[in-house]
Amino acid sequence: MRTREAARLRPLPLAVAVLVLLAAMLAALLVGPAGLPAAGVVKALADRLPFVHVDSGLAAVDRNVLFELRLPRVLLGAVVGGLLAVAGAGYQGVFRNPLADPYLLGAAAGAGVGATLVIVVLSDRPTPAVPLASFAGALGGVALAYGLGSTAGRGGSGTATLVLAGVAVSSFLASVQAFLQQAKAEELQRIYSWILGGLGLADWPTLAMIAPYAAVAVVTLLLHGRLLDVLSVGDEEAASLGLSAARVRLTVLAAASLATACAVAVSGLIGFVGVVVPHVVRRLAGGSYRIVLPLSLLGGAAFLTVADLVGRTIVAPGELPLGVVTAFVGGPFFVLVLRAVRGRAEP
């Protein structure tokens, strides 16, 4: 009987999400200033799979474009989008607030300050210290926003207050970051292009740098889906159901902040992915975090892949910063989510 099955990710939505992501990535690989033949790209990619040998017929220069420019960028876009969306879903579970988002919570801005500090103080190249410093910054940003939000929102009305506090913290941290950057103004253009929110830095070493942290963060988040469902009844009831609410909160908070930090460290500040994607997933596939977390990961990856594709083609040969594209979609969307939440709270 269907009703006796618990909410969990079913094969069909999962397959759809994977297909959408693959289609988005393929499109992003094919489109660009140097037109690549679709068949050749597919063959060249297949050739890289273990035990598969096909002759792609791609010229050396096209192969170079594909493997050194397009592929790292598409992969990085997918990774960043997935991380931001799954982090957003995680924060939403922790704060029981569908508006929580790495960008709106101050986590992204905090991560930016952390990363900038390391780059200004230590070196001018991406180093493994960058994601770690971003991580510390992200945690600091969230803690600040949460502290401010619960002081300002005493006695309830949490949803909007937390976001308002997050926006205030974000602005404050952005100004700190701007100040830090000025300390090395002469190198600004060259080193800190990522601050605009983009994937311009994409290359294999960058991907390799964040991969281990991203893997830890994502696995931790995905493992906590059921516990976040328990937490959705509130701390006290969750405790009566045998959950150490504080421990789950802290773990998920740390994992979401680590995911945010990885994304910010390589792509700068990209907003709204963490609100938009989980919200769409909830609408389409159900509200259980066992569904929302994995599908947000895939959906976020697809969303940012498409957003980057749009950003670099719509004003070609120029390029729209990625953060601008996501804000263009996400801003209005945010209002929709807010309305939905309000409508539910005040029937």
Next chain:
Amino acid sequence: MSVSVRGLDVDLEGRPVLRGVSLEVPAGAWTAVIGPNGAGKSTLLRAVLGLVRPRGGAVRVAGEDPWSLTPRRRARLVAYAPQNPNLPPGMTVFDYTLLGRSPYIPLLGRESARDRAVAAQALDRLDLTGLAGRPLDRLSGGERQRVVLARALAQQAPVLALDEPTTALDIGHQQQVMDLVERLRRDDGLTVLTTIHDLTLAGQYADALVLLSGGRVAASGPPGEVLTAEAVGAHFGARVHVAPGPDGRPVLSLERSRGEGR
């Protein structure tokens, strides 16, 4: 599994809420806590659940101090149906009931077929099987209250702590829920501690009543001894007529104040 509270003091936000509260619920018995709004009934229940830290005195559930148990062990001992439960919108009745299985599911694992069967059985006992796939935000008040009870049942704990389990129910569903709790107590040997603000209802079902007033126990004992017109007048400020019902348990009726209205 008995529940024992001795000389319990609880402060919330620095204000005294319970003072010197004692009660004994023998294993397999039903005790109802009554008292006016704000008397501390819910707080007493939360102390028994180990959710608030006593300032003084002792709470024992099956001989153990719930505050010092791990949440998992505690949840296997006492199941809780709160007065104002959070019902996550969009969650289905079945998934909500399945939350009651949390203390048995491995931390990072998933529920077993047995967990699903227990949840389905709890729904069945509460006549909710037909609603299993319904989201919580599309239930009537009475259905919601029964769903919360189903979650507590799925917990399969020997002690049930129910905070106002009948408030939103019509008279038929009140009777249904109370009969069900009584059946569970009898058949499964559950120990029941409830708060109920309907005094007659409390007197009909509980073995013993504890009247809380201003955070202290004003009276306790069998329903016939606690539910007197004087006690109700003194602690609720209500004028009632008390008469023994067909089975000897007290039945209260409100008396209209003379000279009021008309």
